[in-house]
Amino acid sequence: MERKPLTLAEKTYMPQIVSGLGITFKNMFRKKVTMEYPEVKPPIPEGYRGQPALVKDPDGREKCVSCQLCEFVCPPKAISIIPGSIPEDSEHANVEKAPEEFDIDMLRCIYCGLCEEVCPEEAIFLQDNYSINGLSREELVFNKEKLYDIGGVREDEHFKWKKKKEAEVSGNPHH
Amino acid sequence: MSEDKKDQLITINVDGKDYEVPPGMNLIQAVEKYAQKEIPHYCYHEKLSVAGNCRMCLVEMGTPMRDRATGEPILDDNGVQKIGWMPKPAIACNSNTSPGLHIKTDSPLVKDCRNGIMEFLLVNHPLDCPICDQAGECRLQEFATEYGRGYSRFIEDKNVKPKRTRLGPRVTLDDERCILCSRCIRFSQEIAKDDVLGFVDRGSYSTLSCYPGKELANNYSLNTVDICPVGALTDTDFRFKMRVWFLKQAKSICTESSVGVNTVVWAREGKIYRITPRQNDGVNDTWMSDSGRRLYNLVESEMRLLAAKFKKDVVTTEKAIEKAVDILKGAKFGIVGNTQSSVEEMAGIQSLAKSHGAPVMFVGHIQEGDDLLISKDATPNTRGALLTGLTKALPYRQRDVVGRNLKKGEMKTLVVFNEDLIEAGVDKSLLEQVDIIYVGSQQNATSEMAKVVIPSQVVFEKAGSFVNQNFRLQKFEACIPAPQGVKSDAAIITSLRAGLGDEDASSSLAKIWESLSSDVKEFEDLSYSRIPDEGVQLDGSRFDQLNYIETGSLHYEAQPELAETA
Ligand code: SF4
Ligand code: SF4
Ligand code: SF4
Ligand code: SF4
Ligand code: FES
Numbered sequence: 001m002e003r004k005p006l007t008l009a010e011k012t013y014m015p016q017i018v019s020g021l022g023i024t025f026k027n028m029f030r031k032k033v034t035m036e037y038p039e040v041k042p043p044i045p046e047g048y049r050g051q052p053a054l055v056k057d058p059d060g061r062e063k064c065v066s067c068q069l070c071e072f073v074c075p076p077k078a079i080s081i082i083p084g085s086i087p088e089d090s091e092h093a094n095v096e097k098a099p100e101e102f103d104i105d106m107l108r109c110i111y112c113g114l115c116e117e118v119c120p121e122e123a124i125f126l127q128d129n130y131s132i133n134g135l136s137r138e139e140l141v142f143n144k145e146k147l148y149d150i151g152g153v154r155e156d157e158h159f160k161w162k163k164k165k166e167a168e169v170s171g172n173p174h175h
Numbered sequence: 176m177s178e179d180k181k182d183q184l185i186t187i188n189v190d191g192k193d194y195e196v197p198p199g200m201n202l203i204q205a206v207e208k209y210a211q212k213e214i215p216h217y218c219y220h221e222k223l224s225v226a227g228n229c230r231m232c233l234v235e236m237g238t239p240m241r242d243r244a245t246g247e248p249i250l251d252d253n254g255v256q257k258i259g260w261m262p263k264p265a266i267a268c269n270s271n272t273s274p275g276l277h278i279k280t281d282s283p284l285v286k287d288c289r290n291g292i293m294e295f296l297l298v299n300h301p302l303d304c305p306i307c308d309q310a311g312e313c314r315l316q317e318f319a320t321e322y323g324r325g326y327s328r329f330i331e332d333k334n335v336k337p338k339r340t341r342l343g344p345r346v347t348l349d350d351e352r353c354i355l356c357s358r359c360i361r362f363s364q365e366i367a368k369d370d371v372l373g374f375v376d377r378g379s380y381s382t383l384s385c386y387p388g389k390e391l392a393n394n395y396s397l398n399t400v401d402i403c404p405v406g407a408l409t410d411t412d413f414r415f416k417m418r419v420w421f422l423k424q425a426k427s428i429c430t431e432s433s434v435g436v437n438t439v440v441w442a443r444e445g446k447i448y449r450i451t452p453r454q455n456d457g458v459n460d461t462w463m464s465d466s467g468r469r470l471y472n473l474v475e476s477e478m479r480l481l482a483a484k485f486k487k488d489v490v491t492t493e494k495a496i497e498k499a500v501d502i503l504k505g506a507k508f509g510i511v512g513n514t515q516s517s518v519e520e521m522a523g524i525q526s527l528a529k530s531h532g533a534p535v536m537f538v539g540h541i542q543e544g545d546d547l548l549i550s551k552d553a554t555p556n557t558r559g560a561l562l563t564g565l566t567k568a569l570p571y572r573q574r575d576v577v578g579r580n581l582k583k584g585e586m587k588t589l590v591v592f593n594e595d596l597i598e599a600g601v602d603k604s605l606l607e608q609v610d611i612i613y614v615g616s617q618q619n620a621t622s623e624m625a626k627v628v629i630p631s632q633v634v635f636e637k638a639g640s641f642v643n644q645n646f647r648l649q650k651f652e653a654c655i656p657a658p659q660g661v662k663s664d665a666a667i668i669t670s671l672r673a674g675l676g677d678e679d680a681s682s683s684l685a686k687i688w689e690s691l692s693s694d695v696k697e698f699e700d701l702s703y704s705r706i707p708d709e710g711v712q713l714d715g716s717r718f719d720q721l722n723y724i725e726t727g728s729l730h731y732e733a734q735p736e737l738a739e740t741a
Contacts, residue, residue, distance in 0.1 A: 067305035068418045085415050096339065097306040097415050120305045160302065171335050 044128040053151035063123035066099035070115035078108035102144040188277040202267040218356035219268035233264040233288040235279040289322035299334040301351040309406025311419045343391035353407035359399035369393040425654035431467040433552035435643030440654040447471040478618040480630035500674030506587030514554035517639025521563040523668035538599040539571025550725040558642035581605040595619035637663040646715030650706045
């Protein structure tokens with residue numbers, strides 16, 4: 001195919017450079033669409049499914065009662081629990097049961113959220129953290145302490161066990 | 176069913192369909208067995224008296240109508256006898272089958288009844304499922320899902336009752352969960368004959384408790400936990416240990432005594448959590464002893480042998496077997512068998528003894544019996560030793576066979592299977608004169624003296640069969656994997672025999688049974704896979720002249736002569 005010969009202006013490349021720089025300068029003063037991850041992190045929407053963690057209620061009681069439903073439902077079997085009992089002299093003795101050990105293998109977790117969904121005690125919630133890293137496999141099996149650190153305290157709508165304890169103390173008159 | 180004679184059957188009608196059933200049979204059972212329908216129930220238990228207090232089993236019932244004056248059947252327009260339906264529902268658990276009986280198990284009225292009963296039961300029931308050990312096998316949960324309304328209309332405060340009550344050394348009671356079915360009370364009265372439980376207070380304050388100053392301590396107390404339809408009675412030992420839905424079940428046989436109680440072993444990831452009875456109406460009905468439930472402690476006991484030893488040094492099992500073979504090759508040896516061994520292991524020992532002319536000796540083990548499910552013979556397979564020909568006399572009727580044989584001084588080596596000869600009273604100085612090869616799962620004074628120690632599997636780690644006091648052949652399955660390097664007795668015997676040059680040595684159950692069925696008259700036509708779950712009754716008449724020690728038990732009658740002298 002026959003090529004059109006270049007004009008003089010085209011031969012100097014000047015118009016192209018100027019128009020190119022024009023685009024560059026225009027974008028320099030526009031709002032940025034990229035962000036400087038990891039220094040800057042994107043906002044995480046409500047209901048995001050990140051790493052699962054255990055939570056405490058406002059009284060500081062660990063909410064998990066080691067019913068092991070999450071362990072059962074977890075598709076990749078990331079959770080392993082050793083159930084235990086709460087000592088009789090504890091202020092939460094009426095809850096009777098709490099996990100002795102509670103491990104989640106973050107390398108196995110697929111952030112499906114089934115554990116949160118199945119939990120009858122509202123004790124496990126998926127957090128907004130998605131960046132979980134470490135230098136060894138062992139490091140990424142989070143134990144109970146770590147999971148409570150991550151989960152922190154969460155508001156409670158029911159205070160089921162507290163009410164139960166109050167009922168036990170006041171009793172209901174029966175003679 | 177072969178035992179129901181055809182001409183005796185009657186017809187009943189369940190939900191519009193006719194079924195042939197035996198007359199006078201309990202309705203819940205008849206409907207379950209012949210119509211394959213479950214009538215939901217709480218208080219009814221097949222092996223206990225009928226209490227009729229939970230009302231869950233309400234059904235509509237009707238009988239064919241007859242004229243009161245003449246007794247003539249009343250027919251409808253089509254010439255079919257009319258059914259007189261009772262105006263109100265009736266409980267199925269307290270009704271028996273009768274000719275022409277009609278029942279409806281899923282009519283709107285029946286469904287409404289169940290819905291109402293469930294609502295009443297749940298009114299004061301705590302929200303304990305997440306911490307309740309019964310969850311997953313709870314009749315209340317199951318029937319609430321099936322027949323309940325799905326939400327609660329009760330906004331008042333729930334009753335408060337005692338929780339975490341210690342009823343006895345092994346049973347914990349949560350009264351809030353109790354649905355007052357009285358099964359546990361009836362069990363204590365009728366089966367355990369230890370009347371310690373009862374209800375106090377009335378109405379919604381009714382509470383199960385022990386009579387003052389008493390506790391539920393008998394050796395059958397944990398059966399109340401099994402039959403409690405809810406999580407009110409829990410096993411203190413199993414409490415909070417593991418959720419039942421994780422546990423794998425395997426059928427086993429209790430080794431506590433020659434009764435041969437059928438059991439289910441519940442394990443997860445190689446760890447046994449509990450043992451419960453398995454129904455066998457010819458052996459243990461639906462019960463078992465508390466002591467038998469704890470036998471799984473053998474698996475992880477401190478005395479468990481886990482490593483093979485040669486002259487006190489730890490060696491591999493293969494090496495230990497090699498050494499044992501070397502020792503056995505040289506000199507005349509004797510074998511101390513054990514009536515804890517399975518029929519298959521005994522067959523192996525028998526072949527070993529026969530081909531090398533070794534005498535087989537036994538040590539007897541007797542205990543206090545309770546005439547229920549623990550017999551005086553403390554081992555599960557004495558009859559197996561008789562049948563396989565390993566012994567002609569009853570071990571517990573012989574006095575110090577081992578000692579007497581050792582005194583003759585012919586034997587240079589003793590192969591001991593799981594037996595503590597020191598404890599059995601054999602003279603230590605006699606034992607010191609021979610080399611001992613000890614094959615067993617537990618460490619004891621004899622294994623300490625042994626030149627070669629070969630660790631072996633406990634009953635939960637292997638499969639095999641026992642013959643109980645009624646000459647009932649029953650098999651058990653392997654429930655958990657054995658620790659690494661620990662072999663079954665059958666495999667060890669096979670290796671020993673192979674090392675000694677026996678050519679037919681095999682530890683496969685099928686192979687062993689091939690020779691058993693040809694060698695032993697009573698085992699004719701049997702093979703391991705052909706033993707049904709409930710066992711096979713064998714003919715034990717060949718050994719009738721032996722003086723068995725057992726007195727009666729649930730399904731065993733003592734020998735006539737013995738009963739007279741006892
Ligand atoms: S989010 Fe899913 S995969 Fe992760 S622990 Fe929960 S149930 Fe398991
Ligand atoms: S489901 Fe909830 S209460 Fe149950 S073990 Fe998991 S976190 Fe604990
Ligand atoms: S008895 Fe059944 S329904 Fe009641 S708390 Fe226990 S599991 Fe739940
Ligand atoms: S404790 Fe269990 S078996 Fe006993 S009456 Fe209550 S519900 Fe029934
Ligand atoms: S089972 Fe019939 S009333 Fe309870």
